Amino acid sequence: MLTVDGCLARRRALQEHFQEHDLLLISQPQHIFYLSGFLTRPTELAGQGLNFLLIDGAGECRLLADNMSEAATQHAHVDHVDIWTWYDSMHPAEARLAAAAEALSRLLYNHYAKLAQVAVERAHLPLAAREVLAVAQADDLGPALRQMRRRKYEDELACIRRAIAAAEAGHQAARTNIRAGITEMDLYVEVQAAITRAAGEPIVMMGDFAAGERSGRVGGPPTDNVLQPGDLMIFDLFPRIGGYRADIANTLCAGQPTQEQRDHLAVLQAALQAGEATLRPGVTAAEVYAAGREPIAAAGLGDAFPHHAGHGLGLGHPEPPFLVPESQEILQAGDVVTLEPGAYRRGWGGARIEHNYLITETGYQRLSNHQIGL
Amino acid sequence: MLTVDGCLARRRALQEHFQEHDLLLISQPQHIFYLSGFLTRPTELAGQGLNFLLIDGAGECRLLADNMSEAATQHAHVDHVDIWTWYDSMHPAEARLAAAAEALSRLLYNHYAKLAQVAVERAHLPLAAREVLAVAQADDLGPALRQMRRRKYEDELACIRRAIAAAEAGHQAARTNIRAGITEMDLYVEVQAAITRAAGEPIVMMGDFAAGERSGRVGGPPTDNVLQPGDLMIFDLFPRIGGYRADIANTLCAGQPTQEQRDHLAVLQAALQAGEATLRPGVTAAEVYAAGREPIAAAGLGDAFPHHAGHGLGLGHPEPPFLVPESQEILQAGDVVTLEPGAYRRGWGGARIEHNYLITETGYQRLSNHQIGL
Numbered sequence: 001m002l003t004v005d006g007c008l009a010r011r012r013a014l015q016e017h018f019q020e021h022d023l024l025l026i027s028q029p030q031h032i033f034y035l036s037g038f039l040t041r042p043t044e045l046a047g048q049g050l051n052f053l054l055i056d057g058a059g060e061c062r063l064l065a066d067n068m069s070e071a072a073t074q075h076a077h078v079d080h081v082d083i084w085t086w087y088d089s090m091h092p093a094e095a096r097l098a099a100a101a102e103a104l105s106r107l108l109y110n111h112y113a114k115l116a117q118v119a120v121e122r123a124h125l126p127l128a129a130r131e132v133l134a135v136a137q138a139d140d141l142g143p144a145l146r147q148m149r150r151r152k153y154e155d156e157l158a159c160i161r162r163a164i165a166a167a168e169a170g171h172q173a174a175r176t177n178i179r180a181g182i183t184e185m186d187l188y189v190e191v192q193a194a195i196t197r198a199a200g201e202p203i204v205m206m207g208d209f210a211a212g213e214r215s216g217r218v219g220g221p222p223t224d225n226v227l228q229p230g231d232l233m234i235f236d237l238f239p240r241i242g243g244y245r246a247d248i249a250n251t252l253c254a255g256q257p258t259q260e261q262r263d264h265l266a267v268l269q270a271a272l273q274a275g276e277a278t279l280r281p282g283v284t285a286a287e288v289y290a291a292g293r294e295p296i297a298a299a300g301l302g303d304a305f306p307h308h309a310g311h312g313l314g315l316g317h318p319e320p321p322f323l324v325p326e327s328q329e330i331l332q333a334g335d336v337v338t339l340e341p342g343a344y345r346r347g348w349g350g351a352r353i354e355h356n357y358l359i360t361e362t363g364y365q366r367l368s369n370h371q372i373g374l
Numbered sequence: 375m376l377t378v379d380g381c382l383a384r385r386r387a388l389q390e391h392f393q394e395h396d397l398l399l400i401s402q403p404q405h406i407f408y409l410s411g412f413l414t415r416p417t418e419l420a421g422q423g424l425n426f427l428l429i430d431g432a433g434e435c436r437l438l439a440d441n442m443s444e445a446a447t448q449h450a451h452v453d454h455v456d457i458w459t460w461y462d463s464m465h466p467a468e469a470r471l472a473a474a475a476e477a478l479s480r481l482l483y484n485h486y487a488k489l490a491q492v493a494v495e496r497a498h499l500p501l502a503a504r505e506v507l508a509v510a511q512a513d514d515l516g517p518a519l520r521q522m523r524r525r526k527y528e529d530e531l532a533c534i535r536r537a538i539a540a541a542e543a544g545h546q547a548a549r550t551n552i553r554a555g556i557t558e559m560d561l562y563v564e565v566q567a568a569i570t571r572a573a574g575e576p577i578v579m580m581g582d583f584a585a586g587e588r589s590g591r592v593g594g595p596p597t598d599n600v601l602q603p604g605d606l607m608i609f610d611l612f613p614r615i616g617g618y619r620a621d622i623a624n625t626l627c628a629g630q631p632t633q634e635q636r637d638h639l640a641v642l643q644a645a646l647q648a649g650e651a652t653l654r655p656g657v658t659a660a661e662v663y664a665a666g667r668e669p670i671a672a673a674g675l676g677d678a679f680p681h682h683a684g685h686g687l688g689l690g691h692p693e694p695p696f697l698v699p700e701s702q703e704i705l706q707a708g709d710v711v712t713l714e715p716g717a718y719r720r721g722w723g724g725a726r727i728e729h730n731y732l733i734t735e736t737g738y739q740r741l742s743n744h745q746i747g748l
Binding site: 042043044045048050071087089090091092093095097098100101120122123124125126127128130131138140142143146185186188189192193196197200201202204205206220221222224285306307308316317318320321322324325326327329 | 416417418419422424445461463464465466467469471472474475494496497498499500501502504505512514516517520559560562563566567570571574575576578579580594595596598659680681682690691692694695696698699700701703
């Protein structure tokens with residue numbers, strides 16, 4: 001869970017970017033969470049609505065949420081919580097998103113009558129909610145939030161560690177259950193169950209579950225594909241747990257791997273180590289990519305590595321920095337990144353492995369501890 | 375899956391409401407799906423972006439989607455698909471939602487240069503996307519879509535039946551696995567696994583999983599609460615599967631139920647039958663509510679029934695008609711509704727049962743077939 005101190009620090013940091021503004025209006029659920037700890041889960045009715053976080057020029061912070069989200073407001077680190085009734089079980093409910101814009105209108109009338117300069121999430125704020133702001137211009141919070149999100153605070157790191165620990169349970173379940181004759185979907189179900197149990201709460205499970213011929217095509221969601229003896233299967237698990245993502249991968253073999261398969265994995269292990277060796281503040285994303293690619297190319301598999309060497313990790317997926325050939329983004333302390341070398345051969349199969357890392361002042365700390373290897 | 379014919383019929387029906395308009399711009403994922411069959415799942419990267427459906431005055435229909443969603447566009451029943459590259463694995467990706475608004479701007483410039491009258495989803499369309507429309511006014515598609523959604527088309531009913539069939543597998547798993555000593559979370563995992571297997575695809579599992587003392591408080595997501603012998607447990611399963619929701623409930627007992635518990639369930643069975651007996655076109659939602667409440671009140675449990683008697687079901691949850699005391703909504707053929715009588719006694723426990731129904735020209739057809747009863 002995000003802490004009071006963390007939320008306050010992030011709100012202050014955001015306000016540094018908007019010192020002349022008398023209202024910052026946040027509408028994206030992940031950003032309301034980032035700045036207040038108020039989490040609306042897509043597995044609950046709270047996650048289907050539209051809520052708002054309002055920060056005034058003095059830093060006073062108000063959460064506006066509908067009554068389906070009331071239970072979740074208990075964990076909101078804000079100065080005021082305003083609950084409006086969307087559905088009272090007595091009268092028909094109005095369209096939920098439109099009603100949220102009307103609730104915002106009433107709140108603005110009551111508490112923010114004289115606005116001069118406001119900033120909003122232009123790429124998210126619905127038109128109906130924009131229209132109730134009695135100002136000509138609305139600046140964009142988006143770039144500042146995107147920039148801020150790279151440097152993770154301590155409470156965010158605690159969330160990410162918790163998400164990774166749950167995802168590690170998923171990899172253990174994959175290792176325990178893989179065998180010839182099982183389907184990708186069966187393994188997905190086992191992995192999802194293990195992660196849900198480890199997380200202790202319902203989650204939205206995203207990931208690649210691709211076996212046999214499908215493993216040679218990078219990834220994809222699980223299908224009814226039945227594993228054959230000797231098939232490789234890629235498990236790339238990127239669930240969102242408690243608001244943050246883990247993103248860790250491994251490849252397993254249904255049965256005894258061949259020497260060729262072991263050699264293939266060894267190339268990826270070397271690529272992972274080569275990437276790790278570059279991780280420190282000041283290095284460019286392109287340098288990390290080049291280092292991670294080198295062992296794969298040296299093994300003659302350069303054409304079999306079609307994707308990034310990794311990417312930033314946090315509230316979204318993927319996010320900056322992008323570890324790709326044309327990126328001049330510079331790694332900085334507080335970045336959390338993945339490294340995920342992979343190599344895929346059509347008709348033969350493919351593999352990917354992945355760890356998550358915190359960039360520190362002096363180098364890096366590996367955050368994930370699942371067992372890598374077939 | 376939604377059919378070509380169904381999507382075309384719905385687009386024509388929507389255009390009936392906007393005959394003077396030269397562009398209808400749809401942005402909510404569930405409405406893009408409703409009108410085109412293009413489904414972006416929250417369990418996939420496609421579900422994290424912002425895509426658009428554009429229908430011009432002649433009915434020509436264009437889907438604008440980012441490259442993470444390309445695979446899903448294969449199932450889109452549209453005249454044109456335009457894919458724009460959000461992330462190429464070579465360069466850092468821009469903020470995804472903001473980039474989508476820019477992609478829309480380019481598309482409008484190329485294909486819809488002269489717009490006079492447009493309609494958008496005002497409660498959803500992000501401000502940044504609104505701003506690229508070179509028109510002074512934008513009318514609201516929201517009310518027309520909300521009205522249309524009540525009368526389900528044949529292809530929608532097929533989707534709902536499929537979702538219900540998967541949810542029924544969840545109830546069977548609950549019945550098989552319930553016992554004293556297991557936790558609500560363990561049962562959630564079993565139910566989720568059964569539904570995922572039956573659906574054949576990853577899903578977002580929503581539902582109430584409340585046992586013992588918690589069952590006396592209506593519901594809530596699963597916890598580590600350990601079931602005690604004789605505990606009641608409410609299973610209210612409302613997953614979204616293939617774009618549509620099922621919503622079916624039952625209550626089970628961990629061990630042998632008492633006569634008092636059986637009597638409690640019998641009251642709810644009577645309430646369900648009383649509600650069913652009213653289901654036909656022309657009846658008001660309030661009448662259905664009153665009929666469903668009567669047996670509960672007659673048993674002295676009127677105060678133990680705090681919620682609606684049911685509600686509409688489809689792309690969202692809950693949705694019109696709302697079967698509540700103050701609703702004058704009139705049932706019509708093509709409505710799909712739930713009936714869900716419940717009674718909850720603090721400190722003793724509670725129960726809820728629920729079926730789904732299609733309102734037909736002459737009455738109703740029950741859509742769900744799970745076993746009701748402790």
